[in-house]
Amino acid sequence: MRYWKYMKIIFLVLLSAIIVTLTVQKVPYDQFKYLMNNSLVEHLLHEEPCACGKHCLAASDDNWFSERFRDHVHPLLSLNNSVLSDNIFNWWKSKANYSQVIQKLFSVIPGEDRYRDVGPSRCRTCAVVGNSGNLVGSFYGPLIDNHDFVMRMNKAPVEGYEKDVGNKTTHRFFYPESAIHLDNNTHLVVLPFKLLDIQWITSALSDGSVKRTRFKVIDKLQTNKDMVMIMHPAFIYYVRTTWLHLRRSYPSTGFLVLMFALHICDEVSVFGFGANTKGAWHHYFEEMPKKFRRTGKHPGGLEHQIILELQKRNLIDLYAGW
Numbered sequence: 001m002r003y004w005k006y007m008k009i010i011f012l013v014l015l016s017a018i019i020v021t022l023t024v025q026k027v028p029y030d031q032f033k034y035l036m037n038n039s040l041v042e043h044l045l046h047e048e049p050c051a052c053g054k055h056c057l058a059a060s061d062d063n064w065f066s067e068r069f070r071d072h073v074h075p076l077l078s079l080n081n082s083v084l085s086d087n088i089f090n091w092w093k094s095k096a097n098y099s100q101v102i103q104k105l106f107s108v109i110p111g112e113d114r115y116r117d118v119g120p121s122r123c124r125t126c127a128v129v130g131n132s133g134n135l136v137g138s139f140y141g142p143l144i145d146n147h148d149f150v151m152r153m154n155k156a157p158v159e160g161y162e163k164d165v166g167n168k169t170t171h172r173f174f175y176p177e178s179a180i181h182l183d184n185n186t187h188l189v190v191l192p193f194k195l196l197d198i199q200w201i202t203s204a205l206s207d208g209s210v211k212r213t214r215f216k217v218i219d220k221l222q223t224n225k226d227m228v229m230i231m232h233p234a235f236i237y238y239v240r241t242t243w244l245h246l247r248r249s250y251p252s253t254g255f256l257v258l259m260f261a262l263h264i265c266d267e268v269s270v271f272g273f274g275a276n277t278k279g280a281w282h283h284y285f286e287e288m289p290k291k292f293r294r295t296g297k298h299p300g301g302l303e304h305q306i307i308l309e310l311q312k313r314n315l316i317d318l319y320a321g322w
Helices: 002-024 029-036 039-045 063-068 086-092 098-105 141-145 195-204 233-243 253-264 302-312
Strands: 125-129 149-153 171-174 187-190 228-230 267-271 317-319
Touching: 086 233, 098 195, 125 141, 125 253, 141 267, 149 253, 171 253, 187 195, 195 228, 233 253, 253 267, 253 302, 302 317
Parallel strands: 125 149, 125 267, 149 171, 171 187, 187 228, 267 317
Antiparallel strands: none
16 A cells, blocks of 8 residues: 555656646646546545455445444543443443543553554454354354454353364453453453443452452453453444444344444454354354254344344355355
8 A cells, every 4th residue: 555655646746747737838728627537537536445445344335334333433442532421321320430430440551542543555354253153164264364353252262163263363352251361462352331340340450359240250350451442331332222222231242343343444254143054053162952942034133134234235244154
């Protein structure tokens, strides 16, 4: 893309020289106008939304997608966007002092904005890897690892399953009750369904004072503090209300991660969602039970329908196993 940038600069210099020459030569206005309206000129001056070409999510003009997608709702909490509206704060129904909680949080982890680098020079490919049994025997591992970002969730293991799920993890998403220790090269993204979840991650990276949320949790978490991020409560609320129109329940972890990817990536591939080819629902790291529930055409209900719609409209690539 740097090469293309330089080519544009050279073109603009040449274009300026041509305009000066045409002006000096007193070329008739109609001919001059024709040259300036030339499609090649328009193409060279046009800024693409990303470097992925026609597959770039930011370039989508799909009306169904545009009605739901809110690019101004940033998925990550930072110091600059930490103020919550009343409806979102009341949705949490927390009695804790929110400002103090946020102040403590960003005294432990970085508070800067992340992933605001969308533009014509970026082509960020992302793999969202769910935990479905349809990954077993898929041999998707190399394909998954070929993405820039590989996002996994909760406690899903990699070791021993590399041929089907890959061995690369750039981001792992979980809430306190599903937390695991991470290496120093993996981004941890906390899903805060309540203010206590933010208090937990602050504690787990410092004094270990919070030992229980809904259930007993890891009180001292091993991870790289500089790579810890918090999904914005407003983003969870937006997914819940705008995409799913839910009143009481929460979006699933997998669906939240997919929505996160749609907001920070240019191309999104989805693996390990839905039932296996026999219609059974189970995790790839667990033995399939002898008696299993057939999930039919719509496993996961509305979320699954939306995922299928995203695939149908060529907004994501959905890999459903073999």
